[in-house]
Amino acid sequence: MGHAAARGGHRCRLPPHRADLCHAQRGGAGELAPLGGDGARLPVHNQILTAAEAEARNPHHAPGGGWIGGVHSPRDGMAEPRKAAPAIAAAARRLGATIHQRCAVRGLDIQGGRVAGVITEHGTLRAGAVLLAGGAWSSMLLRRHGIDLPQSSIRSTVFLTEPAAEVTPGGLYTPDVTIGRREDGGYIIAANNRGQIEITPQGIRYARKFWPTLVARRKMVKFGLGESFFRGPQAITGRWRMDRPTIFEAEDMRTLDPTPNAAIVAPALAQLGRSYPALAGVKMAKLWGGWIDSTPDAVPVIGAVDPLPGLFLSTGYSGHGFGIGPGAGRLAADLVLGRAPVVDPTPFRYARLVDGSRIQKPGMM
Secondary structure (H helix, E strand, C coil), rough: CEEEEEEECCCCCCCCCCCCCCCCCCHHHHHHHHHCCHHHHCCCCCCEECCHHHHHHHCCCCCCCCCEEEEEEECCCCCHHHHHHHHHHHHHHCCCCCCCCCCCCEEEEEEECEEEEECCCCEEEEECCCCEEHHHHHHHHCCCCCCCCCEEEEEEEEEEEECCCCCCEEECCCEEEEECCCCCCCEEEECCCCCEEEEHHHHHHHHHHHHHHHHCCCCEEEEEECCCCCCCCCCCCCCCCCCCCCHHHHCCCCCCCCCCCHHHHHHHHHHHHHHCCHCCCCCCCEEEEEEECCCCCCCCCEEEEECCCEEEEEEEECHHHHHHHHHHHHHHHHHCCCCCCCCHHHHCHHHHHHCCCCCCCCCCC
């Protein structure tokens, strides 16, 4: 069972959990209608809820929720990343894939105007088609080859609580806090002001394209200046040589593991307790941070890079890489192999970000 609810009035969207609840602060109930729109065209089963139905599905919320409606998604799923990622890797190996760890890619091998493989720290791998899924590093690597990719990264912090009372069987999205219940009874907590955008050369380069998204989400992120201005995926690097060690091979860069922002924990727990009294007093068990690679319209890029035949992208997932990963992987595989795509790839095309098209408002939350 999955559901979402809205109160007070702003548009809400669902993360991919088994049970979802979100509520609204601004606007009116009419803004809930678009949430069920894709369900008419795709094999998903969303039900628009009335205010009374939303309140009934949210019995543990503090009195006075002011619900205006919601969305119920009974077939949503939930998975533990720490279990799912190794399982997917093992399945890929059984199907013949090879996984090379601690083998950084330095760049693309280009011959005759098309991709011929990738150059790694351990040598060149030949391939007639290459799918770049470099996350926060994708834009930097492409610029080395003269290809523009408007992408930015947000430093985000989330934390895990100790096991606590069940107020939702799966996920819950609200304007104040987002939670997801784990198998062990703890909750993953993501405060809505958890993101920080650090001013960087790459960020400045693409600031104009990101402006609509920044305006729409100005209350969800904070701005700052850190070491990423000088070092990391968004710093100035120039044209590095392929026969020498690169930034990708630096030990502190192989796995991006930014320092989490511990200051968000106390306010998030306090808000959690106010909204759900049964969770008042729950304590944090673990805290971590990460980089979220984002596009100007918050929709990933999945598809071919026409200026360089043989190159395909799968990047810019804007915080939804794990949730939509299996479907996105299927679409990417279809496009690389020249098969009929499982869904219409047009919304994910690379060209929309560089051909002068009007950048749409954020399409995902």
